[in-house]
Amino acid sequence: MSTEPVETHRHRVVVIGSGFGGLFGAKHLKRADVDVTLISKTSTHLFQPLLYQVATGILSVGEIAPATRLVLRKQKNVQVLLGDVTDIDLERRTVSSRLLNQTTRTSFDSLIVATGAQQSYFGNDRFATYAPGMKTIDDALELRGRILGAFESAELATTQELRDRLLTFVVVGAGPTGVELAGQIAELADRTLEGTFKNIDPRDARVILLEGAGAVLGPMGEKLGNKARRRLENMGVEVQLNAMVTDIDANGVTVKDKDGTVRRIESSCKVWSAGVQASPLGKMLAERSDGTETDRAGRVVVEPDLTIKGHPNVFVVGDLMSVPGVPGQAQGAIQGATYAAKQIKAGLNGQQPAERKPFKYLNKGSMATVSRFSAVCQVGKLEFGGFIAWLAWLALHLYYLIGYRSRIVTVIQWFVTFSGRSRGQMAATEQWVMARLALEAVNADEEEADELAAALGAPPGDRQGHLGSQVPLDAALGESTTTADIEDGTATEPAGGERPGKQESSRPAV
Numbered sequence: 001m002s003t004e005p006v007e008t009h010r011h012r013v014v015v016i017g018s019g020f021g022g023l024f025g026a027k028h029l030k031r032a033d034v035d036v037t038l039i040s041k042t043s044t045h046l047f048q049p050l051l052y053q054v055a056t057g058i059l060s061v062g063e064i065a066p067a068t069r070l071v072l073r074k075q076k077n078v079q080v081l082l083g084d085v086t087d088i089d090l091e092r093r094t095v096s097s098r099l100l101n102q103t104t105r106t107s108f109d110s111l112i113v114a115t116g117a118q119q120s121y122f123g124n125d126r127f128a129t130y131a132p133g134m135k136t137i138d139d140a141l142e143l144r145g146r147i148l149g150a151f152e153s154a155e156l157a158t159t160q161e162l163r164d165r166l167l168t169f170v171v172v173g174a175g176p177t178g179v180e181l182a183g184q185i186a187e188l189a190d191r192t193l194e195g196t197f198k199n200i201d202p203r204d205a206r207v208i209l210l211e212g213a214g215a216v217l218g219p220m221g222e223k224l225g226n227k228a229r230r231r232l233e234n235m236g237v238e239v240q241l242n243a244m245v246t247d248i249d250a251n252g253v254t255v256k257d258k259d260g261t262v263r264r265i266e267s268s269c270k271v272w273s274a275g276v277q278a279s280p281l282g283k284m285l286a287e288r289s290d291g292t293e294t295d296r297a298g299r300v301v302v303e304p305d306l307t308i309k310g311h312p313n314v315f316v317v318g319d320l321m322s323v324p325g326v327p328g329q330a331q332g333a334i335q336g337a338t339y340a341a342k343q344i345k346a347g348l349n350g351q352q353p354a355e356r357k358p359f360k361y362l363n364k365g366s367m368a369t370v371s372r373f374s375a376v377c378q379v380g381k382l383e384f385g386g387f388i389a390w391l392a393w394l395a396l397h398l399y400y401l402i403g404y405r406s407r408i409v410t411v412i413q414w415f416v417t418f419s420g421r422s423r424g425q426m427a428a429t430e431q432w433v434m435a436r437l438a439l440e441a442v443n444a445d446e447e448e449a450d451e452l453a454a455a456l457g458a459p460p461g462d463r464q465g466h467l468g469s470q471v472p473l474d475a476a477l478g479e480s481t482t483t484a485d486i487e488d489g490t491a492t493e494p495a496g497g498e499r500p501g502k503q504e505s506s507r508p509a510v
Helices: 020-027 048-055 068-072 125-129 137-156 160-166 176-192 222-234 281-288 330-348 387-400 404-419 430-442 446-455 463-467 473-477
Strands: 011-016 034-040 078-082 084-089 094-099 102-107 110-113 117-119 168-172 206-210 238-240 243-249 252-257 262-266 269-272 276-278 311-316 366-371 374-379 382-386 482-486
Touching (some): 137 269, 160 168, 222 238, 374 387
Parallel strands (some): 034 078, 168 206, 206 238
């Protein structure tokens, strides 16, 4: 009597996202008896807190976004897949991801979802066309082009009205990103660009920081918020509180003040840092699980062990999880991912989900840099600002950068920038600025297309002349639709299919 061999495989862990949550989750499974597949829509691990320094010419993209494959290449139990996750089947335990026109299905026994958050425009997504956020490399490069391009255009302006509009920079949102960006734009104008133009004085630039609430750096408390505000105002930044942005277009911002007054700020360069919303995968998980809910920002309300209801093998970490008292910062993502990895390893050793201890978050403090030699820092009940806080900020961010090369180059770039006037990353191209509008126009309907073509500089009705022939993107790339299943190292034959319609774009911190 013969029996067929039973197919066995190691425990399969799929990690979605290559931000702090995804990367640290994968790294903490290095010595575990598991096979890890990390799926991300970007090929890099992005250190988001330093994106504003890319946007203002201090650091290059390479220093804050090392290739994920290179970071994990010595970890033999990890496979890295590039693709945008489009579906999570909790019953069949598969994750579907898409790269160009190829769909890949990856099986899992345990799942860590760490797709982070994207910029929130509070229902006014059209604002993104004129006021990019600060969540991706594309955002940072576009903003660098917009900021430097505003000075270049001002040099050529023929009227004072146009020059004033070009030299007015508006940052919406006075959280850490908004404060840091406003401070660096002011320093860029006052120090780096001083004396580099003939027709304008960059020091005449007007930097405005708008905040809908009544405080700068609200979560950090009144004391530190006031310190940051005073420093910004000493640098010439106009801090306007209780100022709600109601509209944004190519030429300016409409603001409603606390007393109901509506006013207009003429500005060609705007930045949005006022809010975040979770990746769409959070809503998908909630809908497909047994009673899991999401909060107002779309984050998943997880169980005490960071799983979703009815699925103790599915962990949600980082900015995608909603846990009281855990901020959307790197330390929360790292601690959550480390906890999830430990639970997976404990499960391999026989621990039951009911035996898990709840996740406990250790608050290591918050900090934000305001300008050269000035920052604010909060560690427990200790609050301080100034030069010492700035040094602490530098040390902490160096510690979390991935790779010795990135740390060494970053130290050199910081030394050159902060000890002198020059900045090493001042290159900007028109393509960085126009790419967002071009992509929107390619995917727009006819009415939207004419509007966006005008923003690109083409007259209405000349969309094809400005953007090129409207050949479908897949055909232009010469791609065919294929589907592959990754399960126990095997793949199925490619299957044909129609090109799907436009899907909701997610811009996670991965």
